[in-house]
Amino acid sequence: MNEENKNTYTLKPEEELRFEVDFGRSENDSVKMILTQGTAEIFGTEISQMKPYIFPGGSKLAIYTFSGCTLEMTGVTTNAYVASEAPMSAYYDISEQLEKEREQVNLQNPNSCGPRVLICGAADTGKSSLSKILINYATRLKSSVLFADLDVGQGEISIPGTLSIATVNTPIDIMEGFSLCSPLTYFFGYNSPDKNIPHYKMIVERVAEMLEVKTKHNPEFRRGGYIVNTCGWIEGAGYQLLTSIIQTLKISHVLVMGDDRLTNNLKRDLQPTGQENSNITITRLQKSGGVVNRSTNFRRLSRMQKIREYFNGTATKLSYHSIRLKFDEVQVFRVGNNIQAPAGALPIGEQSNFDPTQPREIPIVATLNSKILAVSHANVESEIPVKNVAGFVHVTGVDMDKREITVSAPSPGKIPKKFLILASLEWLED
Ligand SMILES: Nc1ncnc2c1ncn2[C@@H]1O[C@H](COP(=O)(O)OP(=O)(O)O)[C@@H](O)[C@H]1O
Ligand SMILES: [Mg+2]
Incomplete structure (x- = not known):
């Protein structure tokens, strides 16, 4: 960190400092921030005074203050500016309204539950x-809430290609993110649901079941309800998928980020006219002027960063462990097959027996090298498509003579189950 690049920002009440940190080549490109006076928060998590916070390359953030503050920033930021028109108070109002609904939950009545957003x-x-x-x-x-992140491209909880549920009862750690809660993670394996919509929907159904189970067994989550994050695919089949997710998860509040057309289409399709007391509300919220558009390359780099963090740890820099697995200790599967036989390649009159939700075992070959495999909790093959995963391993070597693969994993010891799932993820460490 370069001491020469030190800036002090003084923010008035209800202002926010927006800034970005470029993806750099070394850790020295990160930025350090200290709150020296007043109060401030990052996406709702309060910042402690005089504690250094480190933001790595790829960070795009806003530090908001309700009451005014002074911030000291060391390191190179791009596009740093203070903005005074943040929609934070509107977001705060929404959260107050949700909290009121939580207060009205009657835990004696099993049908009474908090907002499902x-x-x-x-x-x-x-x-x-x-x-x-x-x-x-x-x-x-x-309040405690269940957070389901269904975004397989830029999810917050686990590595790309996953859908996860986290049980949250303390604010999210600014530097560690969700890595401190032990989430339930489901492996889809691709960065966009369109790669296999039937399988994606199957996982969403499983997520819905698990949310119900957690709600049933924990009064605090029945009261707190859900927060569900989705991916940005809202056109055509993406819109159909969105409405099916809303129904599958029995959502009570849909919050639409600044999109009139989407808001109106959802109202048309989910609140049919004549249905006076519909049990779903659809609210359009103002998009913040600070939200940054991310390029395809930036998205690719941040997915890589998520994978690197998974294996190497975040601020605490855990190191990963190398494990050798005999070919006959494990079985590798794919769900569906992203290479579908073209109709013309099949004999006339024959249908493709391709089922996008079925697991298929694949041989262990040298090309598995550098792939990321999910370690399934499935006990039997048929559970593979919807069972949550224990974690991920990264293949670092395939020895066809010794019939052995070497993988790195974030924790030492044996892997818990023998079913591994392959999809499209790989990690080439640069
Ligand atoms: N008010 C803000 N100021 C600066 N950066 C922001 C602000 N709000 C969001 N961002 C950043 O903009 C990027 C896109 O926002 P995000 O919430 O991830 O959008 P979405 O989930 O809709 O794709 C993220 O890197 C996020 O940290
Ligand atoms: Mg997102």
Whole structure:
């Protein structure tokens, strides 16, 4: 960190400092921030005074203050500026309204439950940021919530290609993110649901079941409800998928990030006319002017960063462990097959027996090298498509003579189950 690049910002009440940190080549490119006076928060998590916070390359953030503050920033930021028109108070009002609904839950009545909120909108409209804000405001008021992140491209909880559920009862750690809660993670394996919509929907159904189970067994989550984050695919089949998710998860509040057309289409399709007291409300929220558009390359780099963090740890820099696995200790599967036989390649009159939700075992070959495999909790083959995963391993070597693969994993010891799932993820460490 270069001491020469030190800036002090003084913010008035209800202003925010927005800044970005470029993806650099070394850790020295990160930025250090210290709150020297007043109070401030990052997407709803309060910042402690005089504690250094380190933001790595790829960070795009806003530090908001309700009462005014002074911040000291060391390191190179891009596009740093102070903005005074943040929609934070509107987001705060929404969270107050949700909290009132939580207070009205009657835990003696098994049908009474807290708000089930889903956030949707196009890519880069602030959905993930609003999810964090709503989670943080709820937990700051001592409510517990279930957070389901269904975004397989830029999810917050686990590595790309996953859908996860986290049980949250304290604000999200600014530097560690969700890595401190032990989430339930489901492996889809691709960065966009369109790669295999039937399988994606199957996992969403499983997520819905698990949310119900957790709600049933924990009064605190029945009261707190859900916050559900989605991906930005809202056109055509993406819109159909969104409405099916809203129904599958029995959502009560849909928050739409600044999109009139999407808001109106959802009202048309989910609140049919004549249905006076519909049990679903659809609210359009203002998109923050600070939300940054991310390029395809930036998205690719941040997915890589998520994978690197998974294996190497975040601020605490855990190191990963190398494990050798005999070919006959494990079985590798794919769900469906992303290479579908073209109709013309089949004999006339014959149908493709391709089922996109079926697991298929694949041989262990040298090309598995550098792939990321999910370690399934499935006990039998048929459970593979919907069972949660224990974690991930990264293949670092395939020895066809010794019939052995070497993998790295974030924790030492044996892997818990023998079924591994392959999809499209790989990691080439640069
Ligand atoms: N008010 C803000 N100021 C600066 N950056 C922001 C602000 N709100 C969001 N961002 C950043 O903009 C990017 C896109 O926001 P995000 O919430 O991830 O959008 P979405 O989930 O809709 O794609 C993220 O890197 C996020 O940290
Ligand atoms: Mg997002």
